[in-house]
Amino acid sequence: MPGAPTSAPTPTLDRRLTLLLALACGVAVANIYFPQAVSPLIADSLRITPASAALAVTCAQLGYAAGIFLLVPLGDRLRHRPLACTLLLVTAGGLVLAGTATGLPVLATASALVGAATVVPQILIPMAAGLAAPERRGAVTGTLLSGLIGGILLARTFSGTLGQWYGWRAPYLAAAVLAVLLAAALALLLPRTNPSTDQRYPALLTASLHYLRTEPLLRRSCQYQALVFAAFSAAWTALALHVTGPHFHLGTPAVGLIALVGAGSMFATPAAGRRADRDGPDAVTLRSLLGALAAAALLLTGDLPGTPGLVGLAAGMLLLDVATQSGQVANQARIFALRPEARARLNTAYMTCAFLVGSAGSWLGVRAYTALGWNGVCALVAALGALALLRHLLRPHPDATPPAPPAPVPADRTTTPAARAR
Incomplete structure (x- = not known):
């Protein structure tokens, strides 16, 4: 069949390649999060309010959600290496535009462009899941x-420290250089992979919506992560305002230091993945949701003055990070097992929901902090975590129950048997 995917041997995923992909995910996703630490510097430089400066963070997350919906499905249709490298080069261009912006409209537009193009991790993660043994x-x-x-976490340390020394533009320009270097590394080392479908682009987008409608486990995973990630985004966006505001009177490096403590959560996710392989995703989900509620309670100590308040903030953000990312492992393990030939499209539906609601979480976090202070932010985190836990407790079936055979996607008729096997 002309244009159909070919059945070439699947590349293997060794430890060195796994570590390279992990590094690529970290460098790429940092572009969404480092503006959180420098938003007070942006406000001072551009002579706008802190709430207006936070718009750069919100636009980056909205752009990321749009990029996930519009671009990540191409991971099932195109070869991963040229797709990832092209997106990284576009990201670099958007970062340069943001780093040279002289006003909020240009900065917000460039942030949205960066967010849309820096979806490389959401292309690489389904690819790696396909290369790994079940x-x-x-x-x-x-x-x-x-x-x-x-x-995500070291980006705030990087931008907060660099921004304090050289101004808020320096992190954007340095990140552009890193994006170019990462594109070169992936061009040399990323294995050649084959598309799993030859669907046309509109059909790819339709398929993501179809799976969201017909796969109950996908919908449930989306609901979990959307609520917890909204709490995560609200807390981190408000944290910069709280630490640099009148309560602590600290600079942006303090935000970076708290993020550095939170980076300890990166050691928890491999363990969460092994537990999901052994006990099933629901067991990890329950622990992560309880952890989010505990984090909301611990973050209340962040309203204490001086060192006790800072220690409470660091401990609470670490626990919230562990809960959010462990839940992410469980949710993606759950959805990647549904349809091997459509992992990018499943991930598209999942991550689009997460980041749309996460963007709303950033907005709500700023509003809660402005109206009610840090305790209001903690109440918001607790409410979102409680909703996710309630959804989990009311789930109709455990993961161990085999789902009903999914309805076929009419637009995917051109997918070959060999592609489906991959």
Whole structure:
């Protein structure tokens, strides 16, 4: 059949390649999160309010959600190496535009562009899940997510420190250089992979919506992560305002230091992946949701003055990070087992939901902090975690129950048997 995927041998996933992919996930995803630590510097430089400066963070997350929906499905249709490298080069261009912006409109637009293009981790993670043996899929996903977490958390340390020394533009320009270097590394070392479908682009987008409608386990995973990630985004966005505001009177490096403590969560995700392989995703999900509620309670100590308050913030954010990312491992292990030939499209539906609601979480976090202070942010985190836990307790079936055979996707008729086997 012309244009159909070919049945070439599947590349193997060794430890060195796994570590490279984990590093790539961390470097790429950092572009969404490092603006959180420098938003107070942006406000001072551009002479805008802190809430307006936080718009750069919100636009990056909205752009990321749009990129996941519009671009990640191409991971099932195109070869991974040229797709990932092209997106990284576009990311570099957006970072340069943001780093040279002289006003909020240009910065917000560039942030949205960066967010849309820096979806490389959501292309690499389903690829790695397909290359891994089924009994190691959770562990491999956990390893890549540990790299992603390192990028999320260390990005704030990187940008907060660099921004304090050289201004808020320096992190954007340095990140552009890193994106170019990462594109070169992936061009040389990423294995050649084959598409799993030859669907046309509109059909790819339709398939993601179809799976969201017909796969109950996908919908449940989306609900878990959307609520917990909204709590995560609200807490981190408000944290920069709290630490640099009148309560502590500290600079942006303090935000980076708290993020550095939170980077300890990257060591928890491989363990969560192994536990998901052994006990099933629901066992990990329950622990992660209880951890999110405990984190909300611990974060209340962040309203104490001086060192006790800072220690409470660091401990609470570490626990919230562990809960969020362990839940991510469980959710992706659950959805990647549903349809091997459509992992990118399943991940598209899952991550789009997570980041759309996460973007709303950033917005709500700023509003809660402005209206009610840090305790209001903690109440928001607790409410979102409680909703996710309630959804888990009311789930109709455990993961061990085999799902009903899914309805076929009419637009995917051109997918070859060999591609489905992959």
